[in-house]
Amino acid sequence: MTELVLIPSDASATKPTAAEFFAGIGLVRLGLEDAGFEVTWSNDIEPAKKEMYEGHFRDPAGAHTYEPGDIANVKGAQMPDDLALAWASFPCTDLSLAGARRGLAGSESGTFWHFVRVLEQMGDRRPSVVALENVVGLATSHGGEDLAAAIRALNDLDYSVDVLALDARRFVPQSRPRLFLVGALEPPADEPVPNSELRPDWLQAPFGDPSLRTHRALLPVPPPPMTTGLTELADKVPSSSDLWWDEQRQAAFVSSLSPIQAERLESLRKGRGLSRRTAYRRTRGGKPTWEIRPDDISGCLRTARGGSSKQAVVEAGQGKVRVRWMTPREYAKLMGAADYRLDGLRTNQALFGFGDAVCVPVVAWLGREYLMPLVRGELRSAESRRLAVVGA
Known part of the structure; x- marks a missing residue:
């Protein structure tokens, strides 16, 4: 019987380097560093996010480059040498189901094309692996044409x-589905059976398009989706705190609830223990209403530039009800960044920074299970692995 032995690469002795485009407040960096990467270059256009990023990481001079400003001004020639990975969480504004859905032709989501341009300008120096993150709306934007266009653009740069x-x-008590594209100059062999956990039926179209070069890496199944956890994660705010809404505001909240929502709140109020739920403000029939989530997880955190985007926390039980806005620390914990530095930040600055970011443990899982093995060559196809044959 023939025994195949994988010879480890010398690259395993050093940390592969990564660049993060649209870096925001650096949550991708936290996840990639947890997975073993060294992030050496970052870019973002928002000064308030740059303030948060530098306030948290406090890199010594020369250890990291933060390039502020529009990605349109970034040139391939200024990118670091020997990058193993380039990550881009480009704006979702034109792809979100809640927006006008202008797609990759939109002024914000269209910044994707500048990311592609930078890679093209890097020539032979471009990284072996790229990762893109966006809302799941990218899969259906313009009938799937935007997703196909993004894949085709990476194909043109030799990425499968x-x-x-x-x-x-799957990692924190927050509902936040996201789409990830992983491009590889040396792609791995396809898994023998499509992974329904990571590639559901509604995501199969690109793999069946013969004009696109795609692959499906064999990956472990991630943890199951959480159904509880917000009650324990939420800040334990004393009843005397000024954060709780006054009687008038709370009464307006309760009066806006539909009969189903009011029944849900009453059931929570009668509970023997305290429960915490999140609530969104909606407009139904032209009237502002509040809707309380039925489960013990948070709704998707969003940028706090409008009142309807902010989530309230409803604490109920033991015959009592209290309502308040979610705190920046709760935002941080729900994004897997409980230790993020918040000192001196404006509340809306922090909420916007976290609401527009990528969940840290999601990046860490993807980094450990996919990106790092791909960079190391451990997920390459059998034909390209460095194998030694022992025995016969």
């Missing part, structure tokens, strides 16, 4: 592309 969906609720 994998597409998978992953929800943050």
